[in-house]
C-alpha cells in the first residue's frame with residue numbers, strides 16, 4: 001500500500017474536456033507566439049494583447065467540464081486517503097479549473113491559475129473571474145498594476161519548496177498528460193525515483209522523459225486512469241498488468 005502519493009498533471013488531462021494542449025495545431029497557443037503571450041518581455045511589449053489573450057482563455061473555461069480522468073483523481077484523493085490514511089497530493093501545470101470542478105482539494109497550481117490575478121505593485125494574488133486590462137485596479141492597493149497570475153517562461157513556478165518536500169517523501173508518483181519538456185516539472189520523476197518512489201506515466205505515447213519512469217500506461221487518460229484508480233482504491237495495490 002502506498003502512503004504518500006504525488007500526482008503531476010499537464011495539458012493532456014484537459015484535452016478531452018476541450019482545452020487545447022500546448023503543442024497542438026488547433027490550440028489557442030498556436031495562433032500566438034509564446035514569446036508574445038507567455039513571457040514577461042511579451043507582457044511589457046503589449047500588455048493589452050496579453051490581458052486579452054488570458055481573458056479569452058478565462059472566458060473559455062465557463063462551459064468546460066471535468067472528464068473521467070479529473071474525476072478519478074478527485075476520487076483517489078477522497079477515497080484512497082480515507083481508506084488507507086494516506087496523503088494524496090496533486091501538482092498541476094494546468095492553469096484551468098477542471099481539478100477544482102472535479103472536486104480535488106489538495107491542488108498546487110505550480111504555473112498559476114486563469115481564475116486568479118496578481119498585482120505587481122503590492123504582490124497580492126487573489127481570485128479573479130472577470131476580464132482584466134491595463135485599466136483594472138487591484139482590489140487591495142488600487143494601483144492599475146494587475147497582470148495574469150500565470151507563471152511565464154523564465155519565471156519561477158509557485159510552491160517549489162513544498163513540491164520538493166512532497167516528492168522527497170513520496171512512494172508513488174503518477175505523471176499524467178505532460179510532454180516532459182517543460183522544466184522543472186519534467187525533472188520531478190527523477191526526484192521521486194531518487195526517493196524510492198514507483199513512477200508511472202500516463203500519456204498517449206511515451207513522453208520526452210518517459211524512459212525515466214518504471215512504467216508507462218498509454219492511451220487516453222479518460223480511459224486508462226479511472227480503471228487504474230479503482231484498483232488502487234479497492235486493493236491498495238497497482239493493477240496486475242502494471243509491471244514496475
Ligand code: NAD
Pocket residue numbers: 009010011012013014015016019020021022023024093094095096111176177178179180181182202203204205207219220221222
Ligand atoms: P503539452 O501540451 O506540452 O503536452 C501535452 C501532453 O499530453 C502530450 O505529451 C500529449 O501526448 C499528452 N496528451 C494529449 N492528450 C492526452 C490524453 N487524452 N490522455 C493522456 N495524455 C494526453 O503540455 P504540458 O506538458 O502540460 O506543458 C504545457 C504548458 O502549457 C503547461 O505547463 C501549462 O502551464 C500550459 N498549458 C495549460 C493548459 C491547461 O491549463 N489546460 C493548456 C495548454 C497549455
